[in-house]
Amino acid sequence: xxxxxxxxxxxxxxxxxxxxxxxxxxxxxxxxxxxxxxxxxxxxxxxxxxxxxxxxxxxxxxxxxxxxxxxxxxxxxxxxxxxxxxxxxxxxxxxxxxxxxxxxxxxxxxxxxxxxxxxxxxxxxxxxxxxxxxxxxxxxxxxxxxxxxxxxxxxxxxxxxxxxxxxxxxxxxxxxxxxxxxxxxxxxxxxxxxxxxxxxxxxxxxxxxxxxxxxxxxxxxxxxxxxxxxxxxxxxxxxxxxxxxxxxxxxxxxxxxxxxxxxxxxxxxxxxxxxxxxxxxxxxxxxxxxxxxxxxxxxxxxxxxxxxxxxxxxxxxxxxxxxxxxxxxxxxxxxxxxxxxxxxxxxxxxxxxxxxxxxxxxxxxxxxxxxxxxxxxxxxxxxxxxxxxxxxxxxxxxxxxxxxxx
Amino acid sequence: xxxxxxxxxxxxxxxxxxxxxxxxxxxxxxxxxxxxxxxxxxxxxxxxxxxxxxxxxxxxxxxxxxxxxxxxxxxxxxxxxxxxxxxxxxxxxxxxxxxxxxxxxxxxxxxxxxxxxxxxxxxxxxxxxxxxxxxxxxxxxxxxxxxxxxxxxxxxxxxxxxxxxxxxxxxxxxxxxxxxxxxxxxxxxxxxxxxxxxxxxxxxxxxxxxxxxxxxxxxxxxxxxxxxxxxxxxxxxxxxxxxxxxxxxxxxxxxxxxxxxxxxxxxxxxxxxxxxxxxxxxxxxxxxxxxxxxxxxxxxxxxxxxxxxxxxxxxxxxxxxxxxxxxxxxxxxxxxxxxxxxxxxxxxxxxxxxxxxxxxxxxxxxxxxxxxxxxxxxxx
Numbered sequence: 001x002x003x004x005x006x007x008x009x010x011x012x013x014x015x016x017x018x019x020x021x022x023x024x025x026x027x028x029x030x031x032x033x034x035x036x037x038x039x040x041x042x043x044x045x046x047x048x049x050x051x052x053x054x055x056x057x058x059x060x061x062x063x064x065x066x067x068x069x070x071x072x073x074x075x076x077x078x079x080x081x082x083x084x085x086x087x088x089x090x091x092x093x094x095x096x097x098x099x100x101x102x103x104x105x106x107x108x109x110x111x112x113x114x115x116x117x118x119x120x121x122x123x124x125x126x127x128x129x130x131x132x133x134x135x136x137x138x139x140x141x142x143x144x145x146x147x148x149x150x151x152x153x154x155x156x157x158x159x160x161x162x163x164x165x166x167x168x169x170x171x172x173x174x175x176x177x178x179x180x181x182x183x184x185x186x187x188x189x190x191x192x193x194x195x196x197x198x199x200x201x202x203x204x205x206x207x208x209x210x211x212x213x214x215x216x217x218x219x220x221x222x223x224x225x226x227x228x229x230x231x232x233x234x235x236x237x238x239x240x241x242x243x244x245x246x247x248x249x250x251x252x253x254x255x256x257x258x259x260x261x262x263x264x265x266x267x268x269x270x271x272x273x274x275x276x277x278x279x280x281x282x283x284x285x286x287x288x289x290x291x292x293x294x295x296x297x298x299x300x301x302x303x304x305x306x307x308x309x310x311x312x313x314x315x316x317x318x319x320x321x322x323x324x325x326x327x328x329x330x331x332x333x334x335x336x337x338x339x340x341x342x343x344x345x346x347x348x349x350x351x352x353x354x355x356x357x358x359x360x361x362x363x364x365x366x367x368x369x370x371x372x373x374x375x376x377x378x379x380x381x382x383x384x385x386x387x388x389x390x391x392x393x394x395x396x397x398x399x400x401x402x403x404x405x406x
Numbered sequence: 407x408x409x410x411x412x413x414x415x416x417x418x419x420x421x422x423x424x425x426x427x428x429x430x431x432x433x434x435x436x437x438x439x440x441x442x443x444x445x446x447x448x449x450x451x452x453x454x455x456x457x458x459x460x461x462x463x464x465x466x467x468x469x470x471x472x473x474x475x476x477x478x479x480x481x482x483x484x485x486x487x488x489x490x491x492x493x494x495x496x497x498x499x500x501x502x503x504x505x506x507x508x509x510x511x512x513x514x515x516x517x518x519x520x521x522x523x524x525x526x527x528x529x530x531x532x533x534x535x536x537x538x539x540x541x542x543x544x545x546x547x548x549x550x551x552x553x554x555x556x557x558x559x560x561x562x563x564x565x566x567x568x569x570x571x572x573x574x575x576x577x578x579x580x581x582x583x584x585x586x587x588x589x590x591x592x593x594x595x596x597x598x599x600x601x602x603x604x605x606x607x608x609x610x611x612x613x614x615x616x617x618x619x620x621x622x623x624x625x626x627x628x629x630x631x632x633x634x635x636x637x638x639x640x641x642x643x644x645x646x647x648x649x650x651x652x653x654x655x656x657x658x659x660x661x662x663x664x665x666x667x668x669x670x671x672x673x674x675x676x677x678x679x680x681x682x683x684x685x686x687x688x689x690x691x692x693x694x695x696x697x698x699x700x701x702x703x704x705x706x707x708x709x710x711x712x713x714x715x716x717x718x719x720x721x722x723x724x725x726x727x728x729x730x731x732x733x734x735x736x737x738x739x740x741x742x743x744x745x746x747x748x749x750x751x752x753x754x755x756x757x758x759x760x761x762x763x764x765x766x767x768x769x770x771x772x773x774x775x776x777x778x779x780x781x782x783x784x785x786x
Contacts, residue, residue, distance in 0.1 A: 043549035149430050153452065153767065230543060231615055234768075241767070242437060372615045373543025375768045376452060 016118055017098075024097055028262040029059030031361065038365045053312070053320030066255035074147060074248050081145035086246075086253045089138030089260035093267065096131045099124040100270045101186045103280050103349030116350070117186065124185040125177075128271065129170055132226065132264060136162040139228070142257070143245035154244025157234045157376055164383040165225040165232075171391035172218035175398035176204050176275050179212075189279035199285060203278035210401035214394040216276045218387055220363075223268040225383070227261060230368040234376055265364060266357070273356035280349035297351040298339035305331030427455060430767070434463045438541045438771040441781030445758070445770065452766045457759045461752075464785040472745035477503050477712040478577060480745070485571035487749065488783040490533050492571045493526035493562070494725040500575045501656055502721035502732035504706075506714040507577070515579035515704045516658040521592060521695045522565065522574055523657065523723075524688040528599070529558040530726035530778075531685050535606060538678070538775035542619050547609055554602050557595050564591065578708035589696040596689050603685055610678075620674040624761035624773035627672055634757045638728025638750050640777060643680045644672035650724040657723075662694045674776040681778075713740055727751055727778050747786060751779040 033048060033055060040047030048055025073082065101117035121127060136159050143155015177183065180191040194202045204212045225232040234244075241247070246257045273279055284293040305328040312324025338347045374382065433444035442463035448456040468487060472480045484499045485492035497519055504511060511519070536551035559569040564585055566574050574580065610616045626636070631644040641648055649666045651659040667683035669676030714736040722731035728750025737743040754777045761773050 039545075043546050044553060045549065149428060153430075157452075230545075233543070369546050370609070371544065372539065372610075372613065372619055373768075374615055375619055376766060378615075378618050 013118065020097065020118060021094070024094060024263060024266070025259070027266060028259055029063065031262050031266065032062070032258075033059050034361070035365045035368075038362065039369045042366070042369045053315055053317075053324050056323075063255070066252050066258075069251040071251035071253065076147040077248070078145040078147070081141045083253070085138050085142035085145060086249060086256035086260070088141070089135060090256040090263070092131050092135045092138065093260040093263035096128050096267045097263065097270070099128050099185060100267070100274070101189070101279070102353055103346070104186075104189075115186070120184070120186055123183040125173065125183045125188070125271075125275075128267065129166075132267065133162075133166050135260070135264065136166075138257075138260065139245050142249065146245070146248035148248050150241045150243070150247045151245050154234075154241045154247070157241075158228055158245060161225060161228075161232065161234060161379060161383075164380060165222045165387070168218055168383060168387040168391045169222035169226055171388070171395060172215045172222060173275055174391075174395045175210070175212050175215045178395070178398050178402050179204065179207055179209055185274055185279075189274055189281065192278045193281055195285045201278055201281065201283050201285075203276065203281070205276045205278075209405050210398045212276060212394070212398070214390055215398075216272075218391040218394065219272060219276065221387060222383075222391075223272065224364065224367065225379070227264045227268055229261075229265065229364060231371040231373050232379060233368075233373060234379060265361065269357045269360040269364065270353075272360045273353060277356045277360075278352075279356075280353040282348055282352050294344055294348065295339060297347050298335045298344070300351075301331050301335035301338060305329065305335055432770070434460075438537075439774060440537065440779055443755075443774070443779065443781055443784070445774075447767070447770065449767065452768075454762050454765055454767065454770060457762055457770075459755060459758060461755070461781070461784050464781045466786065468786040469745050469747060472742055474741065476740040477714070477742065480742070481575075481577065482571070482573045484747070485573055486782060487747065487786055488530075488725065488727065488730075488751070488780045489570060490780055491526050491530040491726045493522050493574050494530075494723065494730060496573060496575045497523050497657065498721065498723040498725065498730045498732050500577050501723065502719055502734055503577045503712070503714070504708075505721050506717065506719040506734055506736055507708065507712065508715075509578055509706050509708055511579040511706050512703050513658070513700045514702045515575075515706070517661075517695055517699050518580065518584050518588075518704070519575060520658040520662075521588075521692055521699075522562070524691045524695070525558045525561060525592070525595075527688045527726045528685050529555045531681050531688075532558075534681060534726075534775075534778045535678075538772075538778075539610060541771045541775040542616065544610065544613075544616065547606055550602070550605060550609075554595075554599065561588070561591050561595065564588075576705065577712065579703070579705035581705065583704055584699070589699065592692055592696050596693050599689050600686065603682060607682065611682075617675060619768075619772060620678060620776075622671075623674040623765060623769050624776060625671060625673045626757055626761055630760065631672065631757070634753070634760070636728065636754045636757050638725070638754070638778075639677055639680045639684060640728065640754050640757070642666060643669035643677040645670055650722055650729060654722075656721075658695065659691075662691050664688075664691050674772055677776045711740060713738060722748065725750055727780070727783075728754060749783040749786065751777075751781075751783045755779050755784055 036058075037047045037055070048058040051057045051061045073079070098118040099121065101115065101120065103116040119127075139162070140155045140159040143151045143153075143158070146152075176188065180188050182188060182191070192201070192203050192207075196202055196206070196208045200206055202208060205216050224230075228234075246254055249257060282293060284290045286294070308328030308331060309325045312328055313321060315321045315324055337343055428449045430447040430449050431444065432447055433439040434442040439445065444460040444463065446458040446460065447454055466486070468483055471483055475483070481496060481499055484495040488495055500511075532551040532555045536548035539545075539547040562572050562574070563569045565588065566572050566582055568574075626634075626640065626644050628644045628646050631641050631646060637648070645668055647666050647668050650656070651664075652666060664687045667680045667687065669680050716736055716738040718733065718735045720731060720733045722729050724730075729748065730750055731748035733744075733746040733748070734742050735744040758773060758777065761777075762770050765773070
């Protein structure tokens with residue numbers, strides 16, 4: 001009997017891993033599409049528009065292109081490291097997502113209640129930081145093993161950068177750990193439940209004991225640097241180092257670096273929403289006056305569906321005129337499903353979680369397409385002389401506040 | 407042996423313990439060498455200890471071609487030198503030949519020439535701003551700049567049918583009469599343009615990263631600038647008030663009021679400010695010029711066959727990038743004996759080595775960008 005349960009738990013876990021892997025890779029692909037669209041609209045362009053309606057099939061085309069390109073290996077590379085570096089980057093970036101909880105509810109697969117997280121371990125936060133900090137090896141080794149000066153400089157820059165900003169990143173969340181007293185991500189979210197003065201959510205950003213505004217600032221900046229995104233994208237500074245550490249990579253090996261970068265973007269955005277923005281908690285208290293907010297997920301889906309149908313029937317080509325309304329009808333059906341009594345409570349968590357993650361990701365993209373790039377020495381000075389002291393100050397102030405509260 | 411270098415722009419002194427220098431070959435295929443410039447950098451870590459420019463990848467023998475074409479036939483070739491400012495190139499050449507022939511373009515032609523050349527200056531500076539910001543990592547201003555440049559190119563297209571290599575002028579004046587709405591188009595462009603420059607300034611001028619990346623970078627003192635023979639905005643940013651439009655007026659510049667913006671410290675930030683202000687001044691010139699375009703012929707009395715008397719002439723104009731000079735020797739035949747072109751980009755590029763020494767690799771692209779070179783003109 002015990003055997004059967006153990007086996008089905010294993011099967012359920014495997015199913016979850018496969019589903020999540022599929023979802024994450026799709027999300028990564030569409031994050032690229034999202035970034036290109038946002039960037040295009042910031043710059044007064046349209047962005048991808050040719051492959052599928054509104055370029056929606058562009059990720060597919062990109063993937064096919066990466067697979068079919070010639071996989072060139074330059075002469076004189078350290079073959080083992082050259083091949084393992086992209087693998088390392090992608091694997092680590094994706095495996096960090098295993099610790100992220102997506103909602104409070106348990107879903108039922110084969111009659112076994114299972115939470116919306118793959119590995120709900122007691123030191124989840126530490127594990128994520130441990131995994132992402134190993135990610136620096138992928139970049140450093142890729143840069144070193146390529147036998148190219150641009151790659152070498154890019155690898156050097158980013159290893160120095162990632163190690164420096166790792167400190168601020170970790171320090172910036174210490175305040176939250178002091179307030180919550182746990183490393184478990186699900187518990188970290190549950191501690192943020194409740195509302196100050198009835199309306200203001202008790203998210204860590206607005207924590208009544210000591211608001212983690214400084215911490216959020218440090219976390220956000222350090223996270224951008226940690227994922228090598230503009231304005232801290234020195235490691236792959238296109239105008240200086242051609243493409244930095246992945247200059248010599250082509251085809252799917254390059255795609256792996258690419259996937260890794262966007263997957264770690266998703267990870268840090270998820271962490272930002274879990275640690276500072278209350279994860280899956282709704283910003284509205286469920287008082288009788290604000291009860292209607294439970295219908296927000298369904299409402300958003302319905303509006304999106306209707307908009308897609310209205311826009312879709314007038315689309316410029318036949319494929320779009322069919323595909324977009326069909327997508328709209330699917331969204332409408334989902335919206336109907338989300339308003340049903342059994343589902344409406346389950347959908348709240350993932351909806352708010354996704355909304356917050358998307359918001360953080362949007363800010364990421366926005367920053368990238370607005371700011372110029374730091375120079376190497378400026379980056380180091382900023383990391384050590386501004387960010388690190390501010391993070392430290394936040395820890396001191398928070399611990400003082402916690403002690404005073406007691 | 408330990409050597410000490412001082413990083414320009416910072417107060418960090420580093421000691422190098424006999425580390426080997428790396429030679430980094432930047433270009434001719436590199437995203438930010440603005441074409442096919444090749445720079446051999448000697449690096450100590452990321453710091454530049456020396457550099458050597460290798461040019462000639464775009465050499466087309468423009469000056470030699472001139473010796474085998476007659477005067478009118480050569481005119482379209484000069485458009486291909488500085489291909490982002492073809493109108494200015496054409497103006498310099500046409501005026502040089504007119505000087506050699508001893509004729510002058512009629513007043514109407516001179517005013518229209520001034521308008522188109524100033525629009526071209528704005529277009530060239532816009533292109534510079536976009537690519538310069540791109541080099542420093544700000545990706546978005548490029549699209550805003552190209553959006554405005556497009557408006558100017560549309561005016562060119564309406565005027566002569568071409569957008570890039572316009573061949574807008576002819577020796578002795580111009581071939582095409584201005585189209586009916588030229589004034590209206592220019593006015594419409596000028597009306598919006600001031601606000602657009604403010605937009606770029608909002609994105610960059612007080613942006614701390616931008617200031618950090620450009621202030622104190624690639625400093626060129628006034629003395630050094632004069633000694634190197636640099637001209638144009640690069641010279642003016644070093645504090646030298648030298649503009650051929652004022653010093654030796656040509657076309658119709660003596661009729662208009664405008665000021666020559668100068669910088670103080672001669673760094674990348676000052677060059678940025680000087681060029682932005684130059685765009686505003688060009689707009690001012692355009693607005694003054696369209697107010698009163700004199701009536702009359704557009705082409706002076708020049709024959710179909712041009713045979714200048716034997717002799718030589720040097721004529722220079724203030725191109726968007728600096729002094730653009732034409733030295734033409736005539737032997738009395740229909741073809742020039744020798745044409746020598748003084749391209750501003752080439753002279754400005756000479757200063758690169760001394761501007762980037764002691765800076766980091768990231769600053770090299772910033773300095774290349776701030777010099778505003780066009781390789782078609784450097785190599786000719």
